[in-house]
Amino acid sequence: MRIQGHLFTWVAIFMLVVAIVYGVWSKEPVGTTALFLSFALMAMIGFYLVFTARRTDTGPQDNKDADVADDAGELGFFSPHSWAPLALGAGAVCAFMGPVFGWWLLYFTAPFLAVGLWLWVFEYYRGENQTQ
Structure with a gap:
């Protein structure tokens, strides 16, 4: 989960840079607002994942020496078909x-x-x- 959190954080930083450059260069408010909102959403998801990763056990995806079989097992509960x-x-x-x-x-x-x-x-x- 830590890797995904850092990935979202880096994408958020990229979106912030793009939003600033686009806003200064184009002076177009709608696209600039959309890019800043994209930055905020990415930063919020990245913060949540990094924050949660500190309080949970290290998963197989965070272990560099893990095998694919280490992540096998029950994934969770999924609802059956429903109308x-x-x-x-x-x-x-x-x-x-x-x-x-x-x-x-x-x-x-x-x-x-x-x-x-x-x-x-x-x-x-x-x-x-x-x-x-």
């Missing part, structure tokens, strides 16, 4: 069409958003994925 994100996404698409076609559309899509969110939040409390 809830599809329902929530369809409700969100219809809700975001509200300002285009009329705010009245939001009244009809709000129940779809609520049902999709409810299904996604409570998917491990019912059915075949229920946990004890």
Whole structure:
């Protein structure tokens, strides 16, 4: 994790230099703002990774003498298939069409958003994925 943190930090420094040069050279505010925001995001991720790497055990990716097999094993918990994100996404698409076609559309899509969110939040409390 330490290597990734340093990588993001170096990219953040590069983005800062590019943002300053671009801002002075072009005097264009939108691109300059986007580059400064890119710097801020890279710096935030890099700081988090370096900060977290100090408090966790050294992983195989930080050990120069590690083998590929040292990183084998369980990677974590991944959710099984679920239809809830599809329902929530369809409700969100219809809700975001509200300002285009009329705010009245939001009244009809709000129940779809609520049902999709409810299904996604409570998917491990019912059915075949229920946990004890």
